[in-house]
Amino acid sequence: MAKFHRDTLNLVPFVSVDNMMKLILHIGVDEVMAGIAKAIEEDFVRWELFDKTPRVASHSNEGVIELMPTSDGEVYGFKYVNGHPKNTKDGMQTVTAFGLLADVANGYPVLLSEMTILTALRTAAMSAVAAKYLAPKNAKTMAIIGNGAQCEFQALAFKKICGIENVRLYDTDPKATEKAMFNLQNSGLNLTSCSTGEDCVAGAEIITTCTADKQYATILTDNMVGSGMHINAIGGDCPGKTELHKDILYRSEIFTEFTPQTRIEGEIQQLPDDYEVTELWEVMSGQKEGRKAEGQITLFDSVGFAVEDFSALRFIYQAIQGTQFYEDLDMLADPDDPRDLYGMVQRAAKQNMTAAE
Numbered sequence: 405m406a407k408f409h410r411d412t413l414n415l416v417p418f419v420s421v422d423n424m425m426k427l428i429l430h431i432g433v434d435e436v437m438a439g440i441a442k443a444i445e446e447d448f449v450r451w452e453l454f455d456k457t458p459r460v461a462s463h464s465n466e467g468v469i470e471l472m473p474t475s476d477g478e479v480y481g482f483k484y485v486n487g488h489p490k491n492t493k494d495g496m497q498t499v500t501a502f503g504l505l506a507d508v509a510n511g512y513p514v515l516l517s518e519m520t521i522l523t524a525l526r527t528a529a530m531s532a533v534a535a536k537y538l539a540p541k542n543a544k545t546m547a548i549i550g551n552g553a554q555c556e557f558q559a560l561a562f563k564k565i566c567g568i569e570n571v572r573l574y575d576t577d578p579k580a581t582e583k584a585m586f587n588l589q590n591s592g593l594n595l596t597s598c599s600t601g602e603d604c605v606a607g608a609e610i611i612t613t614c615t616a617d618k619q620y621a622t623i624l625t626d627n628m629v630g631s632g633m634h635i636n637a638i639g640g641d642c643p644g645k646t647e648l649h650k651d652i653l654y655r656s657e658i659f660t661e662f663t664p665q666t667r668i669e670g671e672i673q674q675l676p677d678d679y680e681v682t683e684l685w686e687v688m689s690g691q692k693e694g695r696k697a698e699g700q701i702t703l704f705d706s707v708g709f710a711v712e713d714f715s716a717l718r719f720i721y722q723a724i725q726g727t728q729f730y731e732d733l734d735m736l737a738d739p740d741d742p743r744d745l746y747g748m749v750q751r752a753a754k755q756n757m758t759a760a761e
């Protein structure tokens with residue numbers, strides 16, 4: 405990442421939802437997806453450099469609010485994110501987020517960004533990168549169970565990064581499937597709307613589960629998963645919130661992001677603490693094998709880890725340079741004499757009085 409240069413220390417570039425949408429449309433969804441995927445791969449290969457800790461979660465009956473910090477020693481980043489499955493009934497998002505990057509050398513923030521849209525992009529990019537290493541070669545068909553906010557992003561990422569051509573869609577709420585069919589109609593993907601989960605997975609080489617329910621759910625039963633399939637399980641991402649029947653886990657080779665966090669939040673919370681899994685960075689850096697055999701079932705037990713958000717923010721920081729897709733936020737107090745913070749407040753009060761006279 406380029407050394408941070410700032411003429412005005414108090415101003416922090418802020419990417420609003422409006423500017424994020426404009427930036428994505430300006431670059432193109434496919435290119436943004438590819439750019440974030442590339443940033444994720446670069447950061448996973450230098451995994452050992454990063455500060456890593458399971459995210460700090462505050463649970464309630466309705467959902468969870470989480471902070472996700474990390475640093476590579478030069479740049480620090482964090483994301484604030486919530487997960488409230490019942491929100492959609494009240495017209496609100498299940499997941500909303502914002503995040504920040506800061507310069508480790510002086511601690512000053514250098515970017516503040518919306519991350520609701522960016523989280524959907526990075527989750528999809530991460531899923532597709534994992535599938536690139538794990539899914540059967542030449543897979544062409546993906547089933548997506550759960551057609552909410554994440555769904556279209558997943559479909560587009562798998563098309564761009566893994567060459568998926570056919571997407572089969574199923575949701576317990578047919579309106580969600582209709583919405584996804586409509587949004588993806590000009591995507592170049594062949595779409596099929598399905599009326600059951602069993603119908604949805606028929607003929608698919610990859611299954612993505614992205615449902616939201618704050619409970620142990622069984623979106624996939626053992627009989628729905630045939631040999632050689634790749635499962636991209638993204639909706640089981642909280643204690644007490646899973647999507648797969650336990651028997652599927654015992655038949656699969658399981659891959660994680662940061663295992664200590666996945667043991668708390670992922671599908672593997674259903675398994676003993678010492679159950680063997682492989683971290684994706686080990687596969688990406690060539691230290692361990694991904695898919696070993698055609699008939700193997702591979703499972704990406706996705707929960708979403710701080711390094712992926714760091715990668716996505718890093719991509720956005722670079723993408724906005726020299727563009728109009730951000731505004732400067734007067735976010736940091738910057739007195740002429742660094743120790744005269746109170747004097748700066750007093751001078752502002754005087755200026756306000758003079759202005760009012």
Ligand SMILES: NC(=O)c1ccc[n+]([C@@H]2O[C@H](COP(=O)([O-])OP(=O)(O)OC[C@H]3O[C@@H](n4cnc5c(N)ncnc54)[C@H](O)[C@@H]3O)[C@@H](O)[C@H]2O)c1
Pocket residue numbers: 487489492498499523527549550551552553554555574575576577580614615616617621623637638639640641706707708709
């Ligand atoms: N792993 C990650 O990195 C990551 C990132 C973002 C979101 N998530 C998780 O992904 C999930 C989906 O997120 P979203 O923003 O799309 O949520 P959303 O609420 O917008 O969509 C969820 C969809 O799942 C459907 N659904 C619920 N139960 C179902 C069932 N039994 N069978 C079929 N469909 C069912 C709902 O009708 C809804 O359309 C959430 O659980 C969220 O926490 C994970």
